[in-house]
Amino acid sequence: MSGPEPEVKEPNNYYSIEEVREQLSNLTDAELTKLQKIAQSYIFDYNLNTEDLLFITFEKVYDGSRNWPKNLKVLKFFQNTMQSVLDNELKKVKEELLLNSPNEDGEEPINSIPDNSAGIENKIITEQEIDNIFSLFNDDKIAKELIEGRMENLNKKELLELLNLTDVEYESKLKKIRRRISKKYPKGIDL
Amino acid sequence: MSNEQNFLKDKLERLKEELIENIINTPDSEILNEVKEDYGDSTFIANKVREIMKNSQIKVGKSRLEFAKEELKKLDNKSPKITIDTNNAKEKLAKLLNENPDLDENLLLAARSGEELSENDAKTILEDIEELKKQSNQNGNK
Numbered sequence: 001m002s003g004p005e006p007e008v009k010e011p012n013n014y015y016s017i018e019e020v021r022e023q024l025s026n027l028t029d030a031e032l033t034k035l036q037k038i039a040q041s042y043i044f045d046y047n048l049n050t051e052d053l054l055f056i057t058f059e060k061v062y063d064g065s066r067n068w069p070k071n072l073k074v075l076k077f078f079q080n081t082m083q084s085v086l087d088n089e090l091k092k093v094k095e096e097l098l099l100n101s102p103n104e105d106g107e108e109p110i111n112s113i114p115d116n117s118a119g120i121e122n123k124i125i126t127e128q129e130i131d132n133i134f135s136l137f138n139d140d141k142i143a144k145e146l147i148e149g150r151m152e153n154l155n156k157k158e159l160l161e162l163l164n165l166t167d168v169e170y171e172s173k174l175k176k177i178r179r180r181i182s183k184k185y186p187k188g189i190d191l
Numbered sequence: 192m193s194n195e196q197n198f199l200k201d202k203l204e205r206l207k208e209e210l211i212e213n214i215i216n217t218p219d220s221e222i223l224n225e226v227k228e229d230y231g232d233s234t235f236i237a238n239k240v241r242e243i244m245k246n247s248q249i250k251v252g253k254s255r256l257e258f259a260k261e262e263l264k265k266l267d268n269k270s271p272k273i274t275i276d277t278n279n280a281k282e283k284l285a286k287l288l289n290e291n292p293d294l295d296e297n298l299l300l301a302a303r304s305g306e307e308l309s310e311n312d313a314k315t316i317l318e319d320i321e322e323l324k325k326q327s328n329q330n331g332n333k
Contacts, residue, residue: 024244029237030219032244033226036236037214041207045200051243058247063254075215125199133206150209151202174213179225181210 014067023074024061035078037182042082044181044188045123056089057082090122129189136180143177146170280313287320 015023027035039053046053057078060066066081130151137143142163149159160170214222223233230236 021248028219029234030222032237032240033222034214034217036240037222038211041211041214044207045203051239054240054243055247058244059251062248062251079211079215122200125196125203127199130199130202147206150205153205156209171213171216174209175217175221178210178213 013071014069017062017064020061020064020068023068024058027074031074034075037178038075038079039082040182040186041178042086044185045125046086046188047121047123048086049187053082053085056085060085123189125189133181136184137177140176143173146173147177280310280317284313284317287317 035054036050039057040050043050043053057066061068061078061081066084068077072080134144134147137147142165145163146159149162154162156170159165160167163170165173226236227233
């Protein structure tokens with residue numbers, strides 16, 4: 001029985017490893033800063049720090065295990081890669097847990113693989129933590145409504161209308177929300 | 192994960208997405224001003240990230256080197272050692288040269304000063320010839 005055909009990577013659609021190195025060496029201060037801030041946003045509810053996520057992501061880009069499409073700008077590419085790193089690492093942890101979990105009779109598996117991985121895990125989010133985020137903006141009704149609206153899956157266009165904001169005002173409000181959350185939770189939420 | 196967890200996680204994911212979009216859309220000068228406000232130096236975070244980038248590159252480089260070393264070891268183990276009967280090596284070499292006048296000239300020159308050759312030298316030359324023959328066969332089969 002044959003398996004699925006392996007995906008054939010069209011060489012010209014992706015940066016080669018040498019090209020990746022060149023792209024990365026040319027990153028500006030602003031781009032590097034944005035990468036850090038994106039990583040910091042992602043780890044908010046994971047037991048991983050920003051530096052580790054950046055390190056793992058760079059590693060996967062440098063060693064070619066994540067291919068960089070030439071039509072994708074650097075920040076979007078890294079955004080996708082970071083998300084993928086988190087998703088895959090979580091999957092690994094779940095698979096290991098399954099492998100090491102006791103059987104129906106409560107017996108430990110005989111040949112269990114020792115769990116040496118640091119293990120990326122989602123932290124448990126409670127209503128209280130969501131409320132804590134809201135309470136950071138008790139002084140700013142619009143910011144609170146923006147957060148709530150986005151959490152309830154309203155898109156930008158709907159929020160602009162609902163809150164009677166211009167595009168510039170909207171981005172400015174988001175910046176305030178982002179900065180305040182980042183200052184309050186520089187390493188993500190506490191367990 | 193429970194349904195409630197998924198529900199709360201989804202809410203948080205949506206907020207995260209929006210904040211990340213905001214980061215990407217913020218003009219470069221503004222983002223650097225934020226860093227200056229927070230750390231007094233607009234390049235502070237960028238330099239930290241450069242350091243992380245460098246360290247990850249070093250790690251990847253080391254892994255590649257280890258891999259290459261392992262592959263080389265496997266290759267060395269696969270190549271059969273050439274063993275030939277080298278008793279009376281000088282005599283055998285002389286016979287070989289008489290029968291194969293088109294052998295490598297350097298070898299011929301070395302071998303024709305036969306009286307000065309030790310058994311060990313002759314043995315080495317025979318092994319070299321064996322290796323040449325083997326390579327020549329492989330090239331012929333390509």
